[in-house]
Amino acid sequence: MLYAAIDLGGTKIAGALGTSDGDLLAEQTIPTEAAAGPDQVIGRIAALVRSLGGAPAALGIGVPGLVDRATGQTLFLPNLATQWRGVPLAARLTAELGIPVRILNDARAATLGEFRFGHSAPNMLLYTLGTGVGGGVVVDGRLRLGPFGAAGELGHQTMEPNGELCNCGSRGCLETLVSGPALARAGTALLGQPVTVAEMAELPECRPLFTRAGEYLGIAVANMISALHPDLVVFGGGLSTLGDLLLGPVPPTVAARVRMFSPAAVRLERSALGEKAGVLGALALASLDLT
Amino acid sequence: MLYAAIDLGGTKIAGALGTSDGDLLAEQTIPTEAAAGPDQVIGRIAALVRSLGGAPAALGIGVPGLVDRATGQTLFLPNLATQWRGVPLAARLTAELGIPVRILNDARAATLGEFRFGHSAPNMLLYTLGTGVGGGVVVDGRLRLGPFGAAGELGHQTMEPNGELCNCGSRGCLETLVSGPALARAGTALLGQPVTVAEMAELPECRPLFTRAGEYLGIAVANMISALHPDLVVFGGGLSTLGDLLLGPVPPTVAARVRMFSPAAVRLERSALGEKAGVLGALALASLDLT
Numbered sequence: 001m002l003y004a005a006i007d008l009g010g011t012k013i014a015g016a017l018g019t020s021d022g023d024l025l026a027e028q029t030i031p032t033e034a035a036a037g038p039d040q041v042i043g044r045i046a047a048l049v050r051s052l053g054g055a056p057a058a059l060g061i062g063v064p065g066l067v068d069r070a071t072g073q074t075l076f077l078p079n080l081a082t083q084w085r086g087v088p089l090a091a092r093l094t095a096e097l098g099i100p101v102r103i104l105n106d107a108r109a110a111t112l113g114e115f116r117f118g119h120s121a122p123n124m125l126l127y128t129l130g131t132g133v134g135g136g137v138v139v140d141g142r143l144r145l146g147p148f149g150a151a152g153e154l155g156h157q158t159m160e161p162n163g164e165l166c167n168c169g170s171r172g173c174l175e176t177l178v179s180g181p182a183l184a185r186a187g188t189a190l191l192g193q194p195v196t197v198a199e200m201a202e203l204p205e206c207r208p209l210f211t212r213a214g215e216y217l218g219i220a221v222a223n224m225i226s227a228l229h230p231d232l233v234v235f236g237g238g239l240s241t242l243g244d245l246l247l248g249p250v251p252p253t254v255a256a257r258v259r260m261f262s263p264a265a266v267r268l269e270r271s272a273l274g275e276k277a278g279v280l281g282a283l284a285l286a287s288l289d290l291t
Numbered sequence: 292m293l294y295a296a297i298d299l300g301g302t303k304i305a306g307a308l309g310t311s312d313g314d315l316l317a318e319q320t321i322p323t324e325a326a327a328g329p330d331q332v333i334g335r336i337a338a339l340v341r342s343l344g345g346a347p348a349a350l351g352i353g354v355p356g357l358v359d360r361a362t363g364q365t366l367f368l369p370n371l372a373t374q375w376r377g378v379p380l381a382a383r384l385t386a387e388l389g390i391p392v393r394i395l396n397d398a399r400a401a402t403l404g405e406f407r408f409g410h411s412a413p414n415m416l417l418y419t420l421g422t423g424v425g426g427g428v429v430v431d432g433r434l435r436l437g438p439f440g441a442a443g444e445l446g447h448q449t450m451e452p453n454g455e456l457c458n459c460g461s462r463g464c465l466e467t468l469v470s471g472p473a474l475a476r477a478g479t480a481l482l483g484q485p486v487t488v489a490e491m492a493e494l495p496e497c498r499p500l501f502t503r504a505g506e507y508l509g510i511a512v513a514n515m516i517s518a519l520h521p522d523l524v525v526f527g528g529g530l531s532t533l534g535d536l537l538l539g540p541v542p543p544t545v546a547a548r549v550r551m552f553s554p555a556a557v558r559l560e561r562s563a564l565g566e567k568a569g570v571l572g573a574l575a576l577a578s579l580d581l582t
Contacts, residue, residue, distance in 0.1 A: 066551070066552060123437075135518075137518060137519065139430045139431070139435070140430070140431070140433070142431070144430070144519060144520070145520075146414075146519075146520030146552075147520070147552075147556070148520075148552050150520055150551060150552035151518070151519050151520035152518065153517040153518065153551045153552075154517075154518055156517045156549075156550065156551050157514045157517060157518065158510045158513065158514055158548055159452070160452075161450070161451075161506075161507075161510055166550075168550040168551050169550040170513075170547065170548045170549075170550050215452075216452075219449045219452055222449065222461075223448045223449055223514065224518060226444040226445075226447045226448060227426075227428060227442070227443065227444065227445055227448065227515060227518070228428065228435060228437075228442050229435070229436075229437030229438070229439075229441055229442035256461065257449055257461045258447075258461075259447065259457075259459040259460035259461050260357070260441060260444045260447050260459050261357060261437075261438075261439050261441035261444075265438070
C-alpha cells in the first residue's frame with residue numbers, strides 16, 4: 001500500500017510518496033507561496049500530490065500550528081501569511097484527491113515519524129529545534145495528542161519567568177532561548193551587527209551563546225525526564241545539525257538536574273531522519289490510524 | 292475483598308483496612324519512631340496491620356522515597372533516620388503477614404487514590420504540597436511509573452536555574468519555592484524571626500510570599516499542561532488546605548502561560564481525599580495490579 005505525505009512549511013511544501021515501512025518512492029519540494037492564501041496553497045498541495053503519481057491510499061499532512069483533529073480544520077498556522085483560521089484543509093484536499101486526509105501539527109508528525117522509522121522507544125520525547133521549538137510525547141507506544149493534537153508543546157515551557165516575550169504570548173519559553181531567531185538575536189547583540197546562526201557557528205566568541213542555549217535545553221529536558229522518566233529523548237530540526245556545539249551541554253545538565261533517580265538509562269539521540277523528518281512524519285501519519 | 296493500607300511517613304504511620312471501593316472499615320495512626328531503624332519500624336507496621344483485623348488479601352504501602360518495584364526493596368527514603376537503602380520491605384512484610392505486599396512512592400500512591408476514589412480523569416496530574424513537593428502523572432487511565440516508580444517527580448522541576456539548593460541536589464526546583472520549609476524560610480527572612488506556615492497564613496505582610504509561591508506553582512503546572520494537555524490537575528498535601536491563599540494565583544498563571552492552546556478545559560481541583568489521601572492511595576495500590 002502506498003501513501004502520500006506532505007510537510008507544509010512557511011516557505012516550502014515537501015511532498016513524498018512512500019510505503020508504511022518508510023520507503024520513499026518519489027519526493028518533490030515546491031515553494032509555499034503562502035501570501036497567495038489558503039485556496040492557492042491547497043491547490044498547489046493537491047497538484048504536488050498528483051504529480052508524485054502512484055495511487056496513494058491516504059494523505060498525511062503535517063502543518064506548522066494547531067488543527068482541530070475532529071474536523072480536519074486548521075485553527076491557527078502562525079507562520080503562514082493569513083494564519084489559516086478555520087480552513088477545512090482535510091475536507092478540501094479529500095474533495096480534490098478522493099482519498100482520506102489526516103492532519104497533525106508538524107512536530108507531532110515528526111515524532112510519529114521518528115517513532116516509526118528512526119530512534120524509537122515506547123516512552124520517548126522529541127524536540128524539533130528550528131525557527132520554533134516544537135515537540136511530541138509518546139507514552140506506552142502512543143503519541144499523546146489531547147483534544148487539538150496540541151499535547152507535546154515542549155518548546156513552550158517557561159524557563160525564565162520574566163524572560164523575553166515569546167511568539168506564543170507567554171514569557172521566557174524555551175523557544176525564546178534555543179530557537180534559530182533567539183540564537184541569532186543573541187549573536188547580533190554580542191557582535192553589534194546582524195549575524196546568522198550558521199555564521200555564529202564558525203565564530204569562537206559565539207560559543208558561549210550556544211553553550212547557554214544548550215544548558216537551557218538540558219534543563220527543559222531534565223524537567224520532562226523527572227516528570228515522565230522516558231526511555232529516549234530525540235533532538236531534530238535544523239539546529240540539531242549543530243551537534244555538540246548546541247547539544248553538548250545537554251547530557252551533563254540532565255545529570256546535574258535529575259537527582260531523584262538516575263537518568264543514566266535515558267538515551268539522548270539526534271534524529272535518525274534528518275531533513276526527511278517532516279515527510280516521514282506525514283507518511284507515518286498517513287499510514288496510521290491515530291484514533 | 293478487604294485490603295490493608297499503610298502510609299509510612301517520617302513521623303507517623305497511618306494504617307487502614309478497607310475495600311477496593313475505598314470504604315475504610317478501620318483506621319489507626321501510630322508514631323513512626325524512625326530512629327529505631329528499619330527492623331523496629333517494620334515490626335511496628337506488621338503489628339499495626341494485624342491490629343486492624345479482618346483478613347486483608349494484600350497490603351499496599353506508600354513510602355516517602357524511592358523503591359525498586361521489581362524487588363520491593365526501598366532504595367532511598369530521605370526523610371527516615373537511616374534512609375533505608377536496600378531494605379527488602381515487601382519481602383519482610385510478606386514474611387510477617389503472609390500476604391502480597393505492594394510498595395510505591397507515597398505521592399504516586401496518593402495519585403492512584405485520587406484517581407480511584409477522588410477527582411478523576413483519564414489524563415491527570417497530582418501535586419502533593421507539603422514538607423516536600425511530590426507528584427504523579429496518569430496517562431490514558433494508567434499511572435506512569437518508570438523503572439523505579441519514579442516518574443511523576445513534579446516537585447523537582449527547575450523553576451529558577453540558579454535558585455536555592457534543593458534536597459534532591461539540584462537547584463531552584465519547585466520544591467525550593469513552594470514546600471512548607473521553603474515558605475517558612477521565606478517568612479522567617481521577611482519577619483526577622485522564626486515563623487511557621489500556619490502563623491504566616493494569619494499575617495497580611497506574608498501574603499505576597501504565598502502569592503509568589505502560588506505563581507511558581509502555576510508556572511510549573513502550565514509547563515506540564517503544555518507538555519501533556521491533561522484533563523485535570525489536582526492539588527493535595529497539607530499546604531493545599533491553605534486554599535486560595537496559595538492556590539489562587541494558579542489559574543491566572545496557567546491562563547497567562549499556556550498560550551499554544553486554550554487551557555480552559557483543564558480542570559484544577561483541590562484533592563477530594565484530604566488527609567486520608569495517603570491511606571486511600573495505599574488502599575488503591577493494594578487492590579490494583581499495576582504491572
